[in-house]
Amino acid sequence: MNDKQLVISAKGLTKKFGDFVANDHLDFDVFQGEIFGFLGANGAGKTTAIKILCGLSIPTSGDINVAGYDVYTETEQIKSNIGYMSQRFSLYPDLTVSENIRFYGGIYGLGWKEIKQKRKKLIEKLGLVEERNGLISDIPLGWKQKLAFSIAIMHEPKIVFLDEPTGGVDPVTRRMFWDMIYEVSESGTTVFVTTHYMDEAEYCNRVCIMDEGKIVALDTPEELKRNYHAQNMNEVFIKIAR
Amino acid sequence: MKTTLFIIQKEFIQIFRNKTMLPLIFLVPIFQMFILVYTATQEMKHINMYVVDKDLSQTSRQLISNFEGSPFYYLTGFSFSINEAEEQMKNDEADVILHIPSGFEQKLKRDKKSDIQLLINAINGMKAGLVNAYSMNIISQFNQNIIGDLVVIGGNTQKRLDIRSHYWFNPELDFKIYMLPGILVLLVTIMGMFLSAISMVREKELGTIEQINVTPIGKVQFLTGKLLPFWIIALAELAFGLTLGTIFFHIPIEGSLLLLFGFSSVFLIVVIGIGLFFSTITNTQQQIMFLFFFFNIVFILMSGLFTPVESMPSWAQKVNYINPLAYFMRVIRMILLKGSGLQDVLKEIYALSVYAVIILSLAAWRYRKTT
Numbered sequence: 001m002n003d004k005q006l007v008i009s010a011k012g013l014t015k016k017f018g019d020f021v022a023n024d025h026l027d028f029d030v031f032q033g034e035i036f037g038f039l040g041a042n043g044a045g046k047t048t049a050i051k052i053l054c055g056l057s058i059p060t061s062g063d064i065n066v067a068g069y070d071v072y073t074e075t076e077q078i079k080s081n082i083g084y085m086s087q088r089f090s091l092y093p094d095l096t097v098s099e100n101i102r103f104y105g106g107i108y109g110l111g112w113k114e115i116k117q118k119r120k121k122l123i124e125k126l127g128l129v130e131e132r133n134g135l136i137s138d139i140p141l142g143w144k145q146k147l148a149f150s151i152a153i154m155h156e157p158k159i160v161f162l163d164e165p166t167g168g169v170d171p172v173t174r175r176m177f178w179d180m181i182y183e184v185s186e187s188g189t190t191v192f193v194t195t196h197y198m199d200e201a202e203y204c205n206r207v208c209i210m211d212e213g214k215i216v217a218l219d220t221p222e223e224l225k226r227n228y229h230a231q232n233m234n235e236v237f238i239k240i241a242r
Numbered sequence: 243m244k245t246t247l248f249i250i251q252k253e254f255i256q257i258f259r260n261k262t263m264l265p266l267i268f269l270v271p272i273f274q275m276f277i278l279v280y281t282a283t284q285e286m287k288h289i290n291m292y293v294v295d296k297d298l299s300q301t302s303r304q305l306i307s308n309f310e311g312s313p314f315y316y317l318t319g320f321s322f323s324i325n326e327a328e329e330q331m332k333n334d335e336a337d338v339i340l341h342i343p344s345g346f347e348q349k350l351k352r353d354k355k356s357d358i359q360l361l362i363n364a365i366n367g368m369k370a371g372l373v374n375a376y377s378m379n380i381i382s383q384f385n386q387n388i389i390g391d392l393v394v395i396g397g398n399t400q401k402r403l404d405i406r407s408h409y410w411f412n413p414e415l416d417f418k419i420y421m422l423p424g425i426l427v428l429l430v431t432i433m434g435m436f437l438s439a440i441s442m443v444r445e446k447e448l449g450t451i452e453q454i455n456v457t458p459i460g461k462v463q464f465l466t467g468k469l470l471p472f473w474i475i476a477l478a479e480l481a482f483g484l485t486l487g488t489i490f491f492h493i494p495i496e497g498s499l500l501l502l503f504g505f506s507s508v509f510l511i512v513v514i515g516i517g518l519f520f521s522t523i524t525n526t527q528q529q530i531m532f533l534f535f536f537f538n539i540v541f542i543l544m545s546g547l548f549t550p551v552e553s554m555p556s557w558a559q560k561v562n563y564i565n566p567l568a569y570f571m572r573v574i575r576m577i578l579l580k581g582s583g584l585q586d587v588l589k590e591i592y593a594l595s596v597y598a599v600i601i602l603s604l605a606a607w608r609y610r611k612t613t
Contacts (some may be wrong), residue, residue, distance in 0.1 A: 054456050058612055075612045081457040090453035094256055106248025107459045 004031040007159055007190050008053060008056035015048050022048040024213040025062070030192060032158075035185050037204030038194040039237065043120035044210040046194040047087070050163050051190065054084050067158050081156035091148055094136035097128050100136060101151060108155040122150050142173035146180065153184055160184065162193040166200065178203050198234040207233070209240055216240050245459050249467025253441060257471065263437075267475065271483045273427050278425050279418050279491065289373055290318045292327045292336035299347035301388065305358070308384045309340065311379045314376055331363050338362045338373050350388070368549075422493050423574040424547040430540075431567060434476035434510050436534060439517035442468055443530050446521075455611045465606055469514050476510050477503065496581030505573055505587060507595045512566045515601035522608035545571040569594055 008030035015023040022045045027168045030036045038046050051057040053066050055075030064071040067081040091100045101122060105115035123132050126146055131139055136147075145165060153160050162181075178200065185191050193204065201207045202221050209217040209224075217224060217240055221233055230236040257263060291309060295302050309315045318336055321327055332337040341359035350356035360377055364370035364401040445451040454464065480503070486494040516537075544551075544558060545567035551559060562568040569590045576582035 044478055055612055056452065056455055079456055079611075082456070084453070084456040086449065086452060088449035088452070090448075092252070092256070092450060093261055093448070095252065099252070099255060103248055103252045104453070104457075106251075107245050107454065107457050109245060109458065111244075183435055 004033060007032050007067055009065045011063040013064055014060045015052060016060045021213050026215050028208055028218060030190060032190055033188050035181060035205045037201050037207040039201050039207055040210035041196060045213040047163055050161050050194055054082060054161050055079050079108060081158045083157040083160035085148045085152040085162050085165055087167050090137045091144060096133050096135055097147060100133045104151045105154055110155060118154055126150060126164060132228045142169050145169060146177060149180060159190040159192060164194055198237050199218060201233040212240060246463045246467045249464065250471050253471040255329055255363060271479060274425055274429055278311045279421050287314060287405060289315050290337045291315050291334060292318050292330045293320045294324050294327045294339060294341045294454050296322055296344040297342045301347040301350060302342045305384050308380050312380055321420060338377065339441060397589050418491050419493050422487045422491055423578050424571055426480060427567060427570045427574055428542060430476045430480050430510060433479050434513045435517035438468060438472040438514045439521040439530050440527055442518060442521035443524060443527050446525055452570040461606050461609055461611060465518060465609065471516050473510050477506060480506055493578060495578055497577035501584055503579045508591060509566060509570045511598040512594055512601055515598060515605055519605040520609060521603055522605055541565050541567045547571060566594065566597060581613055
């Protein structure tokens with residue numbers, strides 16, 4: 001893993017909102033092609049950290065580089081190199097599947113022709129051929145999330161950030177969603193994912209466990225399980241949290 | 243530029259797909275016009291008059307019949323008691339009391355002058371002023387007639403001044419012709435400002451704004467994409483309103499339509515710019531509605547829609563420097579009713595252009611892709 005290229009490097013990442021410290025001196029590196037999991041209970045500071053890495057929020061202090069760009073001064077360059085899908089729903093409910101794809105393709109600067117080609121492939125791949133002219137508000141949540149993910153990587157970013165992408169989705173769809181993540185990762189895209197489903201942590205190459213704004217553990221799932229003498233990640237998490 | 247087109251396309255799809263917005267966009271102008279143009283009139287058509295005639299002479303009856311002959315006055319009652327008349331006014335049954343004291347005719351014949359009393363209900367000051375003006379008009383006519391009957395007999399012939407007024411630009415003093423251009427201003431302002439701002443705030447409520455902010459799209463491109471669709475709609479709305487106005491109210495179009503639409507284009511950039519700026523400082527549709535309600539009430543009432551700006555206190559006229567509606571209210575009437583040309587409205591064009599630059603810069607500065 002270490003011979004791979006460094007795509008995210010965070011040293012002392014800190015974000016304060018008044019007196020509240022959402023992220024307290026986080027240190028981590030993420031390498032190219034990795035599936036990096038960010039774990040933690042609700043309110044542990046996962047979303048705050050991901051927003052900083054995406055250039056949506058400026059940190060209070062720390063040296064942070066994403067895709068080779070500085071998060072203080074080069075947020076717009078970062079944005080050209082990443083994809084982002086958040087827990088809050090980000091497709092337009094009053095646009096159709098096909099219109100959503102076209103719109104996001106367009107604002108990522110793809111050409112008409114490219115959008116058309118990609119849209120066709122994407123719709124076929126997701127099995128949405130019949131629904132392509134249906135409104136987003138009418139299609140099931142699981143499909144929406146798969147679509148949102150596909151749109152987030154349509155412009156072939158170096159890194160894709162997924163903020164609790166599988167929230168509220170059934171286990172079968174979640175499994176399918178992870179198949180998509182693997183596929184993307186194999187093509188060389190780095191995947192940075194936050195979750196609070198511990199079974200999903202097993203699918204990551206490395207996981208970072210957060211608690212109250214601090215990193216409490218960072219390793220591969222296998223190492224974590226060995227160190228904490230646990231059967232699965234759920235046990236690891238419970239042991240750490242205790 | 244290309245990314246802006248994608249936003250414009252998306253906005254139009256969203257507007258035309260919205261089952262409640264689309265009918266509103268076309269019904270609101272019709273309602274506004276037909277309701278406001280007829281109701282926001284300052285003509286008094288029905289003045290309730292109560293008469294207290296204590297003289298009961300030929301002259302007093304003549305005066306009363308002069309009022310009766312006017313299409314605006316309606317005699318609601320007659321009594322000898324002023325108290326009874328006041329009671330009527332307190333109950334809002336009478337707008338004006340005409341009180342003719344006893345000995346009115348006698349005094350007139352003897353002294354060549356006499357007194358009558360008019361009591362006007364002035365709860366609504368503007369209405370009272372109009373009632374007063376109308377009444378004075380009738381009384382002075384009556385005056386001239388009795389001068390003919392009485393004074394001439396007395397051998398005191400005087401050549402009176404003959405004043406004839408001629409009203410320019412709206413010869414029949416048709417209030418509708420004055421109101422309609424103002425209503426059009428109201429219409430395009432509300433359309434432009436509300437639609438653009440709400441579309442922006444809705445993105446915040448849906449969370450899609452975050453998805454936009456995480457793309458490399460430029461602020462200016464994004465704001466342009468949010469401005470242009472509503473600019474086009476508002477201009478179309480103006481054309482629609484003007485067409486309705488010509489068909490149903492026969493408003494004159496004395497000046498150049500090109501100039502009118504050119505001016506409107508600048509005005510709408512300002513108005514939509516204000517909408518976009520407000521949307522950057524609010525987070526919910528509720529907040530922005532409240533803000534708009536407040537600002538628009540002030541803007542509209544101060545714009546000169548109902549009351550002439552010239553009769554406002556000078557500080558209020560200064561406030562109007564930042565009221566875009568005041569500029570357009572003046573200019574649309576100038577162009578439509580007077581046929582003013584480019585030279586006549588240059589000052590307003592300069593002012594609004596500066597305004598547009600300032601408000602758009604403010605919106606771009608306040609809109610943060612990274613917080």
